[in-house]
Amino acid sequence: MKIHDSLIERLKDARTVVFFTGAGISAESGIPTFRGKDGIWNKLKPEELANFNAFMRNPDMVWEWYNHRKKIIHESEPNPAHLTIAEMQNYFDDVIVVTQNIDNLHRRAGSKKIFELHGNIERNYCVKCKKQYNEELDFSEGVPKCECGGLIRPDVVWFGEVLPVDQFKGGEEAAMNADIFFIVGTSAVVYPAAGLVYTAKQSGAVLVEVNLTESEVTAIVDYSYLGKAGEILPQILQAYKDAVK
Ligand code: BV8
Ligand code: ZN
Numbered sequence: 001m002k003i004h005d006s007l008i009e010r011l012k013d014a015r016t017v018v019f020f021t022g023a024g025i026s027a028e029s030g031i032p033t034f035r036g037k038d039g040i041w042n043k044l045k046p047e048e049l050a051n052f053n054a055f056m057r058n059p060d061m062v063w064e065w066y067n068h069r070k071k072i073i074h075e076s077e078p079n080p081a082h083l084t085i086a087e088m089q090n091y092f093d094d095v096i097v098v099t100q101n102i103d104n105l106h107r108r109a110g111s112k113k114i115f116e117l118h119g120n121i122e123r124n125y126c127v128k129c130k131k132q133y134n135e136e137l138d139f140s141e142g143v144p145k146c147e148c149g150g151l152i153r154p155d156v157v158w159f160g161e162v163l164p165v166d167q168f169k170g171g172e173e174a175a176m177n178a179d180i181f182f183i184v185g186t187s188a189v190v191y192p193a194a195g196l197v198y199t200a201k202q203s204g205a206v207l208v209e210v211n212l213t214e215s216e217v218t219a220i221v222d223y224s225y226l227g228k229a230g231e232i233l234p235q236i237l238q239a240y241k242d243a244v245k
Pocket of ligand 2: 131148149
């Protein structure tokens with residue numbers, strides 16, 4: 001993939017580089033996306049799983065889904081896309097990750113500044129008293145319960161739920177301050193997360209999309225690279241390194 005000279009020139013002047021990422025960036029780590037051909041939601045409906053009422057109606061089924069995903073995540077590794085983003089921290093003053101993913105792979109890859117808009121599958125809390133339960137949960141008696149009797153749920157944002165205010169605020173500030181705003185592996189259909197692309201655009205950022213296919217925001221980006229994030233991001237960093245040598 002030929003990386004545009006003009007993008008490299010803009011990277012040379014960049015101080016703040018933001019990566020807005022979705023499930024596609026973890027696809028090459030073996031974690032299925034939501035809406036792609038291997039998407040998990042092709043078989044299962046989000047309404048049935050990623051929402052609070054579904055959980056209260058059938059906590060066993062929802063936990064079965066999350067424990068299945070957790071197992072896949074624990075058997076997976078960050079891929080070159082996550083690792084390249086972490087390596088970029090050595091070349092730019094401020095590299096910020098704003099992710100919709102709950103798989104913790106950016107942190108495991110070494111990224112330091114991360115805003116998790118939709119929570120993190122490694123964390124859990126009690127639906128009643130909100131007490132955090134972040135160690136391994138015991139499912140031997142069924143869905144684990146808090147000492148107060150409340151059900152314990154994954155600390156992820158379900159449909160109809162508000163995003164964690166501090167994380168969304170951090171993501172918004174990143175979008176407003178970005179010189180270069182990368183959009184990596186997301187269909188950009190879920191709000192309010194996808195709205196950050198427009199915030200970045202309005203704030204004058206250069207938008208760079210890396211995706212296997214077109215997305216909801218391809219029409220408004222400055223650069224669109226169609227292909228695998230695990231191949232294209234390393235190529236962008238390599239072209240930058242060659243240019244500043
Ligand atoms: C809110 C977390 C309201 C848990 C997720 C009707 C009813 C209810 C709500 C709504 C409604 N209509 C609209 C809404 C709002 C709703 C929404 O936006 N719905 C959409 C679907 C229309 N949003 C919400 O409900 C949000 N909350 O609005 O609250 C409110 C407001 C005020 C006060 C009170 C309440 C909450 C949204 C968060 C939902 N949680 N998941 C979990 O993960 O289990 S959403 C889920 O979708 C994931 O978080 C995921 O990150 C997110 C976005 O999906 P993507 O990451 O983009 O993944 P996708 O599969 O779609 O795309 C993958 C892309 O990667 C593809 O483009 C593919 O081409 C590309 N790709 C694949 N492989 C590669 C690749 N690219 C590069 N390289 C590769 N190798
Ligand atoms: Zn409790």
